[in-house]
Amino acid sequence: MSGRAMLEVTSLAKSYQSRNGTTDAIADVSFRVASGEFVCVVGPSGCGKTTLLKCLAGLLSPTAGEVQLNGEPVRRPPPNMAFVFQDYSNSMLPWLRVENNITFPLRHKGVSADRRAALAEETLRVVGLGEFARHYPWQLSGGMQQRVAIARALAYEPEILLMDEPFASVDAQTRSDLEDLLLDVWARYGVTTVFVTHDIDESVYLADRVFVLNDRPSTVQMEVPVELPRPRDQITTKELTEFTKLRTEVMRTIKHARRSRSDEERMGQA
Amino acid sequence: MAKVARDGRDTNPWPGTSFWVGLVGVLLVMTALELVARFELLPSRWFPPVTVVLGAVADLLPTGDLWSEIGRTLWGWGVGLAVAAVLAIPLGMLVGSVEAIYRALRVVIEFLRPIPSVALLPAAVLIFGIGSSMKVFLVAFASFWPILFQAIYGVQDISPGVKETARAYGLGPVSRFMRVILPSTLPYVATGLRISSAIALILAVTSELVVGAPGLGQAIAAAHTAAQIPTMYAFIAVTGTLGWLLNTAFQAAEARALHWHPAQREKAVV
Numbered sequence: 001m002s003g004r005a006m007l008e009v010t011s012l013a014k015s016y017q018s019r020n021g022t023t024d025a026i027a028d029v030s031f032r033v034a035s036g037e038f039v040c041v042v043g044p045s046g047c048g049k050t051t052l053l054k055c056l057a058g059l060l061s062p063t064a065g066e067v068q069l070n071g072e073p074v075r076r077p078p079p080n081m082a083f084v085f086q087d088y089s090n091s092m093l094p095w096l097r098v099e100n101n102i103t104f105p106l107r108h109k110g111v112s113a114d115r116r117a118a119l120a121e122e123t124l125r126v127v128g129l130g131e132f133a134r135h136y137p138w139q140l141s142g143g144m145q146q147r148v149a150i151a152r153a154l155a156y157e158p159e160i161l162l163m164d165e166p167f168a169s170v171d172a173q174t175r176s177d178l179e180d181l182l183l184d185v186w187a188r189y190g191v192t193t194v195f196v197t198h199d200i201d202e203s204v205y206l207a208d209r210v211f212v213l214n215d216r217p218s219t220v221q222m223e224v225p226v227e228l229p230r231p232r233d234q235i236t237t238k239e240l241t242e243f244t245k246l247r248t249e250v251m252r253t254i255k256h257a258r259r260s261r262s263d264e265e266r267m268g269q270a
Numbered sequence: 271m272a273k274v275a276r277d278g279r280d281t282n283p284w285p286g287t288s289f290w291v292g293l294v295g296v297l298l299v300m301t302a303l304e305l306v307a308r309f310e311l312l313p314s315r316w317f318p319p320v321t322v323v324l325g326a327v328a329d330l331l332p333t334g335d336l337w338s339e340i341g342r343t344l345w346g347w348g349v350g351l352a353v354a355a356v357l358a359i360p361l362g363m364l365v366g367s368v369e370a371i372y373r374a375l376r377v378v379i380e381f382l383r384p385i386p387s388v389a390l391l392p393a394a395v396l397i398f399g400i401g402s403s404m405k406v407f408l409v410a411f412a413s414f415w416p417i418l419f420q421a422i423y424g425v426q427d428i429s430p431g432v433k434e435t436a437r438a439y440g441l442g443p444v445s446r447f448m449r450v451i452l453p454s455t456l457p458y459v460a461t462g463l464r465i466s467s468a469i470a471l472i473l474a475v476t477s478e479l480v481v482g483a484p485g486l487g488q489a490i491a492a493a494h495t496a497a498q499i500p501t502m503y504a505f506i507a508v509t510g511t512l513g514w515l516l517n518t519a520f521q522a523a524e525a526r527a528l529h530w531h532p533a534q535r536e537k538a539v540v
């Protein structure tokens with residue numbers, strides 16, 4: 001890991017209390033993310049990825065452990081952190097035009113009107129939606145709405161960007177376009193990124209490092225450094241033997257974790 | 271790419287025809303009523319021909335009487351509706367957002383709501399006398415419920431994704447209320463206002479007709495007592511027209527302010 005640790009997660013645990021009892025979502029997760037790094041967290045559905053990200057964002061308070069951003073404990077959403085949700089249509093304010101969806105978080109941050117307009121224009125251009133500023137989000141396709149969500153995150157000028165399976169509900173072609181767009185934007189703005197996904201290929205394609213989570217309650221099963229050259233390309237990068245090796249390694253880890261977990265359960269029942 | 275039509279309502283395949291078709295329908299019914307009276311299918315003494323009623327309306331128009339009666343009815347309607355809105359919107363939003371208050375008040379609300387407002391008429395007369403306060407009370411009581419229920423429902427129906435987005439971008443409770451909760455609840459409240467506006471007119475006219483508070487209802491009763499049958503029908507026609515105009519105005523305002531809401535969107539997007 002190069003550079004100083006910007007985000008530091010120490011022995012994080014999270015359980016949900018509900019009427020039907022306690023759900024242990026995260027057992028014990030620790031990792032560090034350096035400034036400017038692109039980190040992916042990959043794990044099977046329901047393993048606690050969203051829970052983890054919400055704890056990092058200060059939207060949920062952990063049951064145990066701590067999250068520190070630039071050495072400060074995170075207790076509420078920090079002003080230098082932006083979030084892109086999985087459910088793009090639900091994260092848009094349908095009564096606001098695209099440009100205002102991008103600028104609404106900026107006003108209370110004290111950004112001047114001129115600067116807000118400039119940021120909206122610039123970030124929309126960067127995500128290729130320059131002409132759609134005056135549209136309403138519901139007039140755009142899913143992939144376009146997710147690009148608006150990315151533009152909103154960038155306009156917030158964050159030091160760190162958290163993304164929760166942002167491309168999980170768009171079609172395959174749009175998805176690879178969005179992955180490349182994201183890598184461009186990341187290289188351009190140098191923003192530290194934590195990207196959550198259940199897609200192993202996606203995690204290896206995007207990341208500097210991949211954290212593999214196992215089933216709920218999750219721990220970090222493995223950390224995989226990805227030293228594929230940048231800029232990456234959907235065809236040539238994915239042709240590299242190194243890429244195939246890495247994705248196989250991640251896949252094997254997840255499969256192995258599942259098998260040993262179910263063995264344990266079987267023995268527990270016996 | 272969906273485009274917003276300039277005139278949202280013209281989604282029928284023959285744009286511009288709906289007005290003329292409607293006009294033809296009105297003329298047909300009026301002709302039928304005219305014939306019913308002319309041929310004495312109903313005694314024309316008690317059911318005068320449409321042309322005679324229209325003549326009576328024409329006689330009323332230049333006199334100040336008609337306009338002051340309309341003014342009195344509208345005053346009771348407007349003040350009652352405003353009182354209901356001022357009480358029901360904040361209360362509904364509070365009840366809808368705090369689970370404990372919702373539980374505590376549900377029984378009370380379920381008990382009060384089914385009381386037909388007209389059943390309160392004798393009590394209202396005893397408390398407020400035969401005047402406009404009595405009218406305002408009845409109108410406000412009846413108008414209160416649809417607005418209250420729409421406000422409760424609206425607050426409870428806010429997309430959790432939108433709320434979470436606002437929180438993730440650091441909006442505090444006040445900003446979240448102003449920028450997310452209020453705009454999302456508004457469509458429901460607008461529907462409640464439109465429904466209540468119709469109910470308010472009914473209650474205003476009923477209290478005038480039954481108790482004799484000044485207004486269109488009393489004018490109808492007075493013309494009846496004086497056996498000025500065409501004048502009676504003229505006042506009825508004016509009351510009907512007033513109701514229609516109010517409803518049209520509320521619908522237009524609703525569609526204009528809330529064009530982004532799914533219920534209005536289908537009309538606005540081609």
Ligand SMILES: Nc1ncnc2c1ncn2[C@@H]1O[C@H](COP(=O)(O)OP(=O)(O)O)[C@@H](O)[C@H]1O
Nearest residue numbers: 016018023025044045046047048049050051052
């Ligand atoms: N608010 C909640 N209350 C109770 N259980 C929850 C809540 N949110 C998530 N869970 C449970 O926690 C586990 C992890 O959920 P989540 O973090 O959404 O997983 P992922 O994002 O990896 O699919 C799941 O078993 C889920 O059912």
Ligand SMILES: [Mg+2]
Nearest residue numbers: 049050051165
């Ligand atoms: Mg998730």
